[in-house]
Amino acid sequence: MSVAAPEANGAARPEAFDPGSGLEAMLTVREFEAVAQRKLDPVHYDYIAGGSRDEVTVRANEDGFGRLSLLPRVLRGSAQRDLSVTLFGGQSSMPVLISPTAFHRLVCAEGEIATARAAARAGTIMIASMASTVAVGEVAAAARAAAGDGDPTLWFQLYLQPDMDDTTALIARATDAGCRALVVTVDSPVLGANERNQRNNFDDLPPEMACENLRNLRGDEPGNVRQIAMSPELSWEHIDWLREHTRLPILLKGVLHPEDARIAIAHGIDGLLLSNHGGRQLDTVPATIDLLPEFVAAVDGSVPVLLDGGVRRGTDVVKALALGAAAVGVGRPIVWGLATAGEEGATRVLELLRDEVDHTVALCGARGLADLTPDLVRPAAGSRR
């Protein structure tokens, strides 16, 4: 191990990490960001780390977990703790999924192939971004090959295209690849304003990469990022259209208002991913963990509620599950893992989170995820909640 001993105050010193020394020297998700920052082109680092405008929401997501405490129970635990969850018929070995993030080839040569292998090895669900730099069919094939006898679950994140023929072609690609759900991102009527990207003039992929799901979609499209249309005119009618044009379960990603959650259920959607896009769309929206209790109350058990944004520790996962989430997603942590060491790095991030979740469940006196109930979560001292 070449990571130096922790400081007296317990702070890790990730700058001392030498990838040659083995990933077991990496003990926390946060250390991966520090290594990724050192390794990546600063323009690409900014694209990933950044959010919109003042990045108030980026910070709020992580801070929100910090303002909550866990209040454990005692003398009722179990040596066998099952962390698995079943979502729309697909199993995940733990309640941590891979949220969709674009452009994995920017950070590692194999791109989403590496991510798919890491997800399959960890037995967790990967949500492939529509803006992936490897076509969804190849991502699915990589997951199957890595899973051996396992049955990997891949979902496809979709930006509904105002040209419904494009949307139809994208759904066909995802369905043919064997994706088991569509995760429709609805928080992007227009693209968020990432001022880091504007300063860096980052608005497209390098010429050797493309959004492969967009390539030759209906003609000879090159797979440019700009082919992805964001439209403020999308409406619930488009969701109804989608409901009629696919048998796959549909989740909406990026619904924040409880009233919209109720409307979504009325339109027959199958699940909700409570997300503010990692603070990359509208800035100053609340942390997702802060919205969760009201959101779960509005959904009232009709469909599973997933959450992403700021999840960095097993304690964050347990807080979200205790407050009613069926599972959580991680975005940046996976990209930091890929940037650090490709498939192995992403695998290590997932395994660290799994170990932390299991450890936290044990320390909470819980036998499994069903024992994680809202009474275990309290406002932290000094927080105004």
Ligand SMILES: Cc1cc2nc3c(=O)[nH]c(=O)nc-3n(C[C@H](O)[C@H](O)[C@H](O)COP(=O)(O)O)c2cc1C
């Ligand atoms: C680099 C990056 C790219 C992303 N790309 C997409 C995308 O293509 N589609 C999408 O719906 N969300 C995208 N997201 C948002 C993530 O799905 C997720 O909501 C967010 O990253 C969760 O917050 P976290 O990064 O704090 O875990 C992206 C986020 C990041 C950081």
Ligand SMILES: CCCCC(=O)C(=O)O
């Ligand atoms: C057009 C690609 C959008 C990727 C994305 O959603 C993000 O960077 O947050």
